[in-house]
Amino acid sequence: MESSLKIFFEISNQWELTSEQEKIIIGISHEDKLEHAELLDESIQEKIRYLSYIYKALHSLFPKNPELANRWVHTSNHNVIFGNNPPIELIKKDLAGIRIVYEYLAGHLSSPFC
Numbered sequence: 001m002e003s004s005l006k007i008f009f010e011i012s013n014q015w016e017l018t019s020e021q022e023k024i025i026i027g028i029s030h031e032d033k034l035e036h037a038e039l040l041d042e043s044i045q046e047k048i049r050y051l052s053y054i055y056k057a058l059h060s061l062f063p064k065n066p067e068l069a070n071r072w073v074h075t076s077n078h079n080v081i082f083g084n085n086p087p088i089e090l091i092k093k094d095l096a097g098i099r100i101v102y103e104y105l106a107g108h109l110s111s112p113f114c
Contacts, residue, residue, distance in 0.1 A: 004048045011055045014070045015088075024092045025051075043095060050098045051091070057105035079104070 009030050012022055019029035026044050058069040073088045081100060082090065090097035 004045050007052055008048045011051055014055070015073050016070070017088075021088065021092060025098075047095055047098055050095070050102050053102050054091075054098070054105060057102070057109055060109060061105065073101075 005028070008026060009022075012030065017025070019031055022029040026047055028044075054073075058072050059066060062069040062072070073091065074086045076082075076084055076086055078084060081104060087101045087104075090101050
C-alpha cells in the first residue's frame with residue numbers, strides 16, 4: 001500500500017497537483033500521507049493504477065517533451081468528453097472519470113497516427 005502512495009505522490013509531484021487536488025482524487029494529501037497509508041482501500045488503489053496508466057500513456061505520446069506530458073492534465077481540451085475543461089477535472093470526479101481519461105489516451109496510443 002505504501003508503494004501505491006509513493007507512485008501517486010511521484011505522479012502528483014510531476015503533475016504539480018495541489019494538496020486539495022490530491023485529497024479530492026484519493027482522499028489523502030502529501031501532507032498527511034504517512035498517517036493514512038493503512039487506509040488505502042481497493043478503490044483508491046485502483047485509482048492509483050489508472051493514474052499510473054495515464055502518466056505512462058502521456059509519456060508515451062510525448063516522449064520527447066516530458067514537460068508537455070505533465071502539463072497535459074491541466075491544459076484545456078476541446079474534445080467533447082472534456083468540454084473545454086482540462087482533464088484534471090474529470091480525474092477529480094471519480095474512478096469513472098479517471099477511466100474516461102485513460103481510455104481517451106489509450107485510443108490515441110493505438111491510433112496509427114501516433
